[in-house]
Amino acid sequence: MRHQPLYGTHFFFATTSLPCPYIQGRVERRVVTELVGRDAVTLHDQLSLAGFRRSHGIVYAPACPDCQECIPVRIVVPAFSLSRSQRRVAKKNHDICVVEAAAEATDEQYQLFSRYQHARHASGDMAKMDYYEFQALIEETPIDTFVAEFRTPDDRLVGAVLADRVDDGLSAVYSFFDPDEDWRSLGTYMVLWLIENSKRQGLGYVYLGFWVKSSQKMAYKATFLPLEKYTPQGWVRLPLTS
Secondary structure, three states: OOOOOHHHHOOOEEOOOEEOOOOOOOEEOEEEEEOOOOOHHHHHHHHHHOOOEEEOOEEEEEOOOOOOOOEEEEEEHHHOOOOHHHHHHHHHOOOOEEEEEEOOOOHHHHHHHHHHHHHHOOOOHHHHOOHHHHHHHHHOOOOOEEEEEEEOOOOOEEEEEEEEEEOOEEEEEEEEEOHHHHHHOHHHHHHHHHHHHHHHOOOOEEEEEEEOOOOHHHHHHHHOOOEEEEEOOEEEEOOOOO
16 A cells, blocks of 8 residues: 655645844735644654644745745754853752643643743734633644753752653753843753753754744754754754854
């Protein structure tokens, strides 16, 4: 019996043009498809390998006709080594305890998420999310998803990352942290934890989503070396320096 590629049996749609969240004055379009049916996990794995990202029950990739700034990137876990600045971040967070939890939203997470959004992304749509919209962000997933909670010795939640398990690694969906704990560089520390977790499981990659070279918000992604980008020819190493 001949088997066709799974994504050949799914419908893909293009979104309307919306203001680009990364580069002022530009618009973005995406190609999307739903993760439905018994093959949702396999489809997600295949599309992750093709540079797609998940949100709720859909996966998407940029489809902007006049811009190719959004580049899917992933960290090559076996070859990764800490830079001096990353060693300092790890040392500053030696007291942090990480707890892996099911993808179930809590009020404690939502309060931290709201503080983070209003401090860092006050003009963005996510700053307007109520608890039920946050719950959907965390819980609407047809695949293997978890939340890693980052807690201080007194059990205070200071950071969280929502992540998917894919066939060859972990995919960071969304992270947020206490804006009053800037000195910890928790955004960096959470990625370091994902790398270490992947190493322990013998996984090859940590998927970081899209990197936009001209966006300051995305600059941190270029510090996790070696980094690969997705191209029409497949994944290739990015010649970056930390």
